[in-house]
Amino acid sequence: MRFWRIWSTVTVALVAVLGGWNIFQTARAAITRPQPSTDVVTLHEAGMAAIRRELVARDIRGVIGYVADERGGNIYRTFEGVQDFYLTQYALAPVILDVNADQHPWAVAKLRQATIDNLPVEFEVVVDAGSGVFLLQRRPR
Amino acid sequence: MSALADIFIVLLVAVPGVAFTVALWPRDRALRNDIVAIASFGWLFGAGIISTLFFAVSLSTGRAAPVAATIELLVSVLLIAIAWRRRASATPAAADRSLLAPLAFVILAGVSAIAVHAAWSAEPHGSWDGWAIWNMHARFMFRAGPGWPELLRDPLVSWTHGDYPWLYSASVARTWCFLGRESTLASGLISSLFAFSTAGILFSVLSSARNVRVALASTAILLGTPFFVQFAPQQHADIPVGCAMLAAVSLLLLGQEWKSTPLLCTAGTAAGLAAWTKNEGLLFVAVFVAVAGFMCAMRKQWRECGALALGLGCGLAAVAYFKLQLAPTTDLVANLAGKPASQNLVDASRHALILHSGWRDLARFGEWHLSPYLALALALVGPGRARFRGVEHSTWIAVLLMLAGYYAVYLLTPFDLAWHLDSSLVRLLLQLWPMALLAWGLAVPKTPASPGRDLQPSQSAFKSG
Numbered sequence: 159m160r161f162w163r164i165w166s167t168v169t170v171a172l173v174a175v176l177g178g179w180n181i182f183q184t185a186r187a188a189i190t191r192p193q194p195s196t197d198v199v200t201l202h203e204a205g206m207a208a209i210r211r212e213l214v215a216r217d218i219r220g221v222i223g224y225v226a227d228e229r230g231g232n233i234y235r236t237f238e239g240v241q242d243f244y245l246t247q248y249a250l251a252p253v254i255l256d257v258n259a260d261q262h263p264w265a266v267a268k269l270r271q272a273t274i275d276n277l278p279v280e281f282e283v284v285v286d287a288g289s290g291v292f293l294l295q296r297r298p299r
Numbered sequence: 300m301s302a303l304a305d306i307f308i309v310l311l312v313a314v315p316g317v318a319f320t321v322a323l324w325p326r327d328r329a330l331r332n333d334i335v336a337i338a339s340f341g342w343l344f345g346a347g348i349i350s351t352l353f354f355a356v357s358l359s360t361g362r363a364a365p366v367a368a369t370i371e372l373l374v375s376v377l378l379i380a381i382a383w384r385r386r387a388s389a390t391p392a393a394a395d396r397s398l399l400a401p402l403a404f405v406i407l408a409g410v411s412a413i414a415v416h417a418a419w420s421a422e423p424h425g426s427w428d429g430w431a432i433w434n435m436h437a438r439f440m441f442r443a444g445p446g447w448p449e450l451l452r453d454p455l456v457s458w459t460h461g462d463y464p465w466l467y468s469a470s471v472a473r474t475w476c477f478l479g480r481e482s483t484l485a486s487g488l489i490s491s492l493f494a495f496s497t498a499g500i501l502f503s504v505l506s507s508a509r510n511v512r513v514a515l516a517s518t519a520i521l522l523g524t525p526f527f528v529q530f531a532p533q534q535h536a537d538i539p540v541g542c543a544m545l546a547a548v549s550l551l552l553l554g555q556e557w558k559s560t561p562l563l564c565t566a567g568t569a570a571g572l573a574a575w576t577k578n579e580g581l582l583f584v585a586v587f588v589a590v591a592g593f594m595c596a597m598r599k600q601w602r603e604c605g606a607l608a609l610g611l612g613c614g615l616a617a618v619a620y621f622k623l624q625l626a627p628t629t630d631l632v633a634n635l636a637g638k639p640a641s642q643n644l645v646d647a648s649r650h651a652l653i654l655h656s657g658w659r660d661l662a663r664f665g666e667w668h669l670s671p672y673l674a675l676a677l678a679l680v681g682p683g684r685a686r687f688r689g690v691e692h693s694t695w696i697a698v699l700l701m702l703a704g705y706y707a708v709y710l711l712t713p714f715d716l717a718w719h720l721d722s723s724l725v726r727l728l729l730q731l732w733p734m735a736l737l738a739w740g741l742a743v744p745k746t747p748a749s750p751g752r753d754l755q756p757s758q759s760a761f762k763s764g
Contacts, residue, residue: 165680165681166681167512169680176520176669177518177519178523179668179669181411184528188414189413197421197424200424203424244458248424248438251438251439252450256455
């Protein structure tokens with residue numbers, strides 16, 4: 159009986175020490191790990207801030223179009239395409255984005271490689287926020 | 300200065316919850332003995348109360364901040380008054396524990412907070428699901444006014460899962476609303492406090508049910524799980540739902556052992572809050588009803604069964620209204636219609652893939668520097684005396700039933716099974732990890748030197764206080 163009492167005491171202590179070691183190592187890794195300068199969400203938020211201000215100022219609500227390097231549903235073909243789309247939706251909520259931009263009077267563009275010349279011809283640029291971010295309005299027919 | 304305001308508004312979440320917990324805590328117990336338990340349960344119940352209030356207010360007015368603040372203040376004052384009155388008429392036992400054990404818990408939590416802070420600094424908006432789902436919902440609620448449910452029902456944003464429950468997101472939206480701005484510090488702190496609350500519940504329940512030694516070991520393993528700690532500020536609802544599950548099982552255990560009917564009521568409420576936190580909580584409610592209902596029926600405790608049902612009803616009220624009136628159909632259910640589910644059940648390759656992924660993720664989900672499994676197993680070796688007593692069986696039964704439920708969901712999922720497993724299984728394991736550690740702590744052999752201190756079965760009848 160005495161053996162099992164010692165066994166229980168020692169093994170529970172071992173568990174506690176192991177837990178403590180993991181806590182210590184996790185904290186140590188957190189301190190020594192180099193921090194990334196700015197995370198992707200914060201960068202995207204900053205890039206979209208001017209567009210969000212403009213949407214609020216113009217009282218644009220509901221659904222607007224979304225233009226990217228890939229058109230329509232093709233944005234789902236790459237991780238970057240999906241990430242940009244979701245991040246733009248996060249930045250501009252509660253306005254809702256539709257990848258079929260040609261159905262809406264307003265659109266936001268987030269281009270990684272394409273230039274302003276590659277924007278859909280039926281839209282004109284209202285705000286150029288830099289870094290490939292634009293607020294677009296459909297040209298009068 | 301603005302950071303202090305953020306922290307202050309977040310900490311106010313706990314006020315109605317702590318008052319609620321104290322009001323229903325057994326009157327013969329000294330609060331000083333249970334300070335970690337009351338603070339930990341209080342955080343969960345506080346989040347449940349304020350998220351429900353803000354959810355209701357946000358549906359009815361565009362000027363949510365003053366209305367919600369007034370109601371929150373009134374509810375807090377009312378609960379404090381009830382708690383004060385109940386405690387004033389009570390004769391609690393003298394405080395008999397030193398503060399060394401709570402201090403040891405605070406030290407463990409404090410060191411873990413370093414890693415939590417670093418993880419939050421790296422991703423202040425949370426990781427992918429944190430911003431793409433949970434904080435996205437909070438933004439719709441905060442920015443759109445009363446029209447948010449209609450916007451989140453739009454099929455164009457179905458990818459953000461507008462059917463997900465609101466405990467976390469409404470807590471964040473309420474805090475942003477009170478601050479008048481969106482704060483990543485506030486959302487990160489709300490998310491993180493659920494992790495510390497979970498650790499506090501585990502520590503305090505095992506301290507009472509067994510001893511401080513086992514409680515500290517178990518808590519050290521939880522806070523020494525790097526995945527748990529680094530996930531804490533990532534603003535998902537997995538740790539909050541795990542917290543609610545642990546709270547429900549723990550309060551069921553304490554309520555039965557302390558013969559406290561009000562505590563059983565809070566157990567039901569905690570189970571309901573699990574469903575108000577995440578869809579997996581709905582599965583937990585079914586498991587909880589089965590386990591708790593069976594325990595009560597076996598003992599013919601119909602009054603206690605009623606208390607559990609009353610608490611469960613309170614906890615489920617908001618999620619029931621949301622699911623029945625506002626939420627779009629859950630994609631898992633919507634996509635299931637018309638699929639040959641029966642074929643999936645007998646598909647051996649699906650069983651093999653689930654088991655393989657389960658084994659793989661179980662081995663690595665903690666991201667430990669040193670894996671604790673062997674040490675945890677060694678501590679269970681010993682003379683085969685009854686490890687679990689009565690209602691304590693509910694802990695491991697609940698874990699096994701939840702695992703069985705998750706298994707069934709994966710078996711029937713209409714999505715690509717490998718993708719579904721890869722994108723969710725580790726988080727599901729994380730949800731159950733605190734409850735599994737509670738079961739481990741209860742399963743450690745009881746030596747004569749370390750009997751359960753406070754949970755010895757009492758001959759007295761159930762008490763109303």
